[in-house]
Amino acid sequence: MQTSRCATALLALGWCAEASAAVKWLSRANCVGGAINESVTYDRPQLKSHFMYTESHHVGFGAVGGHAVAAPWNVTWRSYAGDVADSTRNTVRGLHVFGDDLRFLSTQYTTATNCNLGEW
Amino acid sequence: MSNHLNKCVSLALCMTCCLIPAAHATESVPSDSLVAKSGIPASELERARAEGFDMSRMQGSPGLHIVSLDKSPFVGAMAGQIKQEIAEHSANGVVAAPASEVLDMRNARRLAKGHVDRFTMFDKAYASVADIRPHLRYEPISVSGTILDGLPLVEATAAGGLKDGRWSGLSRSWDVAGLGFVQLSESEYRESGGSITMVKEWVNAEVNGHAATIKTSRDDEGVTRVALGWVTDSTVFRLDLQPVDGDALKGNQEALLAMARALGS
Numbered sequence: 001m002q003t004s005r006c007a008t009a010l011l012a013l014g015w016c017a018e019a020s021a022a023v024k025w026l027s028r029a030n031c032v033g034g035a036i037n038e039s040v041t042y043d044r045p046q047l048k049s050h051f052m053y054t055e056s057h058h059v060g061f062g063a064v065g066g067h068a069v070a071a072p073w074n075v076t077w078r079s080y081a082g083d084v085a086d087s088t089r090n091t092v093r094g095l096h097v098f099g100d101d102l103r104f105l106s107t108q109y110t111t112a113t114n115c116n117l118g119e120w
Numbered sequence: 121m122s123n124h125l126n127k128c129v130s131l132a133l134c135m136t137c138c139l140i141p142a143a144h145a146t147e148s149v150p151s152d153s154l155v156a157k158s159g160i161p162a163s164e165l166e167r168a169r170a171e172g173f174d175m176s177r178m179q180g181s182p183g184l185h186i187v188s189l190d191k192s193p194f195v196g197a198m199a200g201q202i203k204q205e206i207a208e209h210s211a212n213g214v215v216a217a218p219a220s221e222v223l224d225m226r227n228a229r230r231l232a233k234g235h236v237d238r239f240t241m242f243d244k245a246y247a248s249v250a251d252i253r254p255h256l257r258y259e260p261i262s263v264s265g266t267i268l269d270g271l272p273l274v275e276a277t278a279a280g281g282l283k284d285g286r287w288s289g290l291s292r293s294w295d296v297a298g299l300g301f302v303q304l305s306e307s308e309y310r311e312s313g314g315s316i317t318m319v320k321e322w323v324n325a326e327v328n329g330h331a332a333t334i335k336t337s338r339d340d341e342g343v344t345r346v347a348l349g350w351v352t353d354s355t356v357f358r359l360d361l362q363p364v365d366g367d368a369l370k371g372n373q374e375a376l377l378a379m380a381r382a383l384g385s
Binding site: 045053072073097104111116 | 309
């Protein structure tokens, strides 16, 4: 039975561990010369894997449209969506989806107009 | 190997391309779902669904959603795994797990600390609530009136979302003599319009009128974990216990529930 549970977990890319609750999420805009815009979902300091999905929408100041990048649904301790070569002054909006022990699913949103350099 | 290659290709595409509006990707997506309100591309929906997670079933509206398993985002074998765990927990009071599946919270803390020590600027464990409070957007729930009151904190770390340099949540841990290693985590989700989905069949407890779920897991190496989670209209709470006596299934659960019900008093 336990083998089958782990076999099932291959569906979750090897996720076969108890998750923890210390997930964090943030967005950053206009970092490092104004070119880096990103949204990140991660578990630190425990570095435990969860299933995660992250989307990062970048819209230039005064613009209507914009573009988005995403980190695919994955089992990981860090889900990163961002780009490094957009020198437009942006507002970054993040979408963060993650699970917790297969019982809670969280959808969270972030907005950033600066770099939030205190975190990584 | 080919799966790995596919994942790499998928990753590269997702990281470099603009997203296709989801409305074009899925014809039957409910208008209030997360997918309808975001730009999740069709390829990503398909990939997640193949791995047991139907993102088109994710709720787009804020707040708490308690949904039955057959309407939840879990599908296929993933849903089967959850169903099996619920049945096993209901019958035995514990879910058996393979070796190393249950997180050893004490060791995880030490190992993680060793890892992040290499990046000392990122190692942000605080010794007291007073120390971490300036970094938080909300006042942590009081532990006064619980058995945690007056016990020395092992550590406190930030959690949740970062906004204007402050976090929406935190995690605190204590060593409780005779009971075990306890970790209390909380995260506010209302301010940013977040949503939480709980699987209805896993709702097997209540904490001060709020739906709660409690689960004991034990792996082949004997590591036992009791996890209790509940959600208010503003905050997700979680209490985890790595008990001294892993065989005291009922006693450990009752101790955790009593602790949860006394929080904030």
